[in-house]
Amino acid sequence: MQRPGGRSARVRTAxxxxxxxxxxxxxxxxxxxVAERSGVHQATIYRRWGTIAGLINDVVIEVLRQSPVPDxxxxxxxxxxxxxxxxxxxxxxxxxxxxxxxxxxxxxxxxQIYLLERGIQVQGMLxxxxxxxxxxxLMEIVQAPIYFHAxxxxxxxxxxxxxxxxxxxxxxxxx
Amino acid sequence: MQRPGGRSARVRTAxxxxxxxxxxxxxxxxxxxVAERSGVHQATIYRRWGTIAGLINDVVIEVLRQSPVPDxxxxxxxxxxxxxxxxxxxxxxxxxxxxxxxxxxxxxxxxQIYLLERGIQVQGMLxxxxxxxxxxxLMEIVQAPIYFHAxxxxxxxxxxxxxxxxxxxxxxxxx
DNA sequence: CCCTTAACGCAAGAGACTTCGCGTTAGGAT
DNA sequence: ATCCTAACGCGAAGTCTCTTGCGTTAAGGG
Numbered sequence: 001m002q003r004p005g006g007r008s009a010r011v012r013t014a015x016x017x018x019x020x021x022x023x024x025x026x027x028x029x030x031x032x033x034v035a036e037r038s039g040v041h042q043a044t045i046y047r048r049w050g051t052i053a054g055l056i057n058d059v060v061i062e063v064l065r066q067s068p069v070p071d072x073x074x075x076x077x078x079x080x081x082x083x084x085x086x087x088x089x090x091x092x093x094x095x096x097x098x099x100x101x102x103x104x105x106x107x108x109x110x111x112q113i114y115l116l117e118r119g120i121q122v123q124g125m126l127x128x129x130x131x132x133x134x135x136x137x138l139m140e141i142v143q144a145p146i147y148f149h150a151x152x153x154x155x156x157x158x159x160x161x162x163x164x165x166x167x168x169x170x171x172x173x174x175x
Numbered sequence: 176m177q178r179p180g181g182r183s184a185r186v187r188t189a190x191x192x193x194x195x196x197x198x199x200x201x202x203x204x205x206x207x208x209v210a211e212r213s214g215v216h217q218a219t220i221y222r223r224w225g226t227i228a229g230l231i232n233d234v235v236i237e238v239l240r241q242s243p244v245p246d247x248x249x250x251x252x253x254x255x256x257x258x259x260x261x262x263x264x265x266x267x268x269x270x271x272x273x274x275x276x277x278x279x280x281x282x283x284x285x286x287q288i289y290l291l292e293r294g295i296q297v298q299g300m301l302x303x304x305x306x307x308x309x310x311x312x313l314m315e316i317v318q319a320p321i322y323f324h325a326x327x328x329x330x331x332x333x334x335x336x337x338x339x340x341x342x343x344x345x346x347x348x349x350x
Numbered sequence: 351c352c353c354t355t356a357a358c359g360c361a362a363g364a365g366a367c368t369t370c371g372c373g374t375t376a377g378g379a380t
Numbered sequence: 381a382t383c384c385t386a387a388c389g390c391g392a393a394g395t396c397t398c399t400t401g402c403g404t405t406a407a408g409g410g
Contacts, residue, residue: 001354001355001356001407001408001409002356003355003356003357003406003407003408004407005407005408006406006407006408007357007358007405007406007407008356008357008358008407011357011358030396030397031397031398032396032397040358040359041358041359041360042397042398043358043359043360043361043398043399043400044357044358044359046397046398046399047357047358047399048357051398099326115327139320139323139327140320140323140340141316141320143323144315144319144320144322144323145314145315145316145319147319147322147323147326148314148315148318148319148322148323151274151322152290152314165315168347171347172343172346176377176378176379176384176385176386177386178376178377178378178385178386178387179377180377180378181376181377181378182375182376182377182387182388183377183386183387183388186387186388205366205367206366206367206368207366207367215388215389216388216389216390217367217368218368218369218370218388218389218390218391219387219388219389221367221368221369222369222387222388223387351410352409352410353408353409353410354407354408354409354410355406355407355408356405356406356407356408357404357405357406357407358403358404358405358406359402359403359404359405360401360402360403360404361400361401361402362399362400362401363398363399363400363401364397364398364399364400365396365397365398365399366395366396366397366398367394367395367396367397368393368394368395368396369392369393369394369395370391370392370393370394371390371391371392371393372389372390372391373388373389373390374387374388374389374390375386375387375388375389376385376386376387376388377384377385377386377387378383378384378385378386379382379383379384380381380382380383380384
């Protein structure tokens, strides 16, 4: 029998908050430090999350869940908002953590669920419009370059550059 | 005065080989284990590479350096070979290590040099042809999706899929 | 309200990681 | 051939990471 409420929930939020603080301050996240800040005992963190990677992954997914899919009314507006928000996320204090999470999460069955949920949401966004690109096209032509710039060049894209990727995507559908 | 030859070189290759073996066997690479297999003392590894991440990064760059840029005679042939080889590399036993190296390397000045060298080589490949795409276009339209599939979907592309990305790239130059 | 037990706190301890000093080996310049 | 010293081997010691057993707290069902 699981007990998600009450004390467990408080522990969870306290630990999450400590992780977010450390990330925003640019410090490296160790279990010892998280335990110190959150007031939660180290052994508890080890038992619930196992490793630092697992903990960070949990936090990142939590953050991403609170980032809704755009709904502006037009296809171009949705795509622009989606691209710009993604570029901004990668430029933020979390930045590479998203990439790291993807790296870890792709090996983890439980975290794959998040990717699936997100994929369904984005597909829903595309389904609201006529003549929309496919989910794969969106990922390959818009999302992949945004990730790539942040990963390899260590320089996230600005809003205008992100929108130019949307231009390229749409130009393939309307030759 | 540096001494790259003789014993130092033997130590280096012995350590590298041990790392490659561990990676191919799917075991996790610890400095203790590498020292065991290579017959090199732990302290030596710590002194030369500092951390496991640094060591793995060094090995990965070494491997990548031995992967020359294609030269088939035609633009399409070069691009196809480049894309297919990259997809194959990501599907191999190293796979995610390349991604991890990119993640670590982009924070490390010394490793940036490799990326720069590689960029120059690829630019040279493009310069051999008329009406070639830019380096940025190649990276955004071909390389980024290949990385993205391996990273997020945990499923590297096959040769045909890699070539279709080249199709997309060339179709943008010849509408 | 009571009972079961999931989840936590605590502390001890095993084990891994990392550093350091010192003696030895051998690269490479003279 | 000789010398200087970079690089390595060795072992000890310190630090950090992670696990484990046990007692305590409180979530949630009856």
